[in-house]
Amino acid sequence: MRLWMIAYDIADDATRTRVEKYLLRWGNRVQYSVFEAYLTPQQARTIVRDLEPLLDSATDSLRLYPLCRWCEPQLRIHGQGRRSETVA
Template sequence: MFTIISYDIVNDKRRTKVMKLLKGYGQRVQYSVFECQLNPTELINLTRQLLALIDRNTDSIRCYRLDADAVQRIAIYGIGRVTTEPTHWLV
């Protein structure tokens, strides 16, 4: 399912680790926003890894799961486009 993940991490080292982790799952579309195509298992695995990296008292991660109809209603003003290609293939 199309998933938008945003984060606000106060510590530089943790923020870099979160960013590198998310690069393996999706496309960075803004400084702290990623678009990902995740199946339920991938979401569970990613969530576990993110929770292990952040400080829940100071950091914030938001995951927005969008169905196909909601993705069609995304409006982008200025440069950019909705990420529609998978970020990885299983061969």
């Protein structure tokens, strides 16, 4: 399991709400349209598979960034927020 950053930009309000609710089941919201989640590669593929049909490729974007084991400890938070915890 590794830490992933998931970011999205979705034009339609209803679709954006569905995506937000879906992602809250997987991880923590750290910015308005950014989540952090501890995922296996299979779980990351599941998220893409489940959300891709909801997105309009002409206007929407969904991005998943895996953070390497070296990068994760280097994460710095300034201002509000705290480090995401591993989900057991």
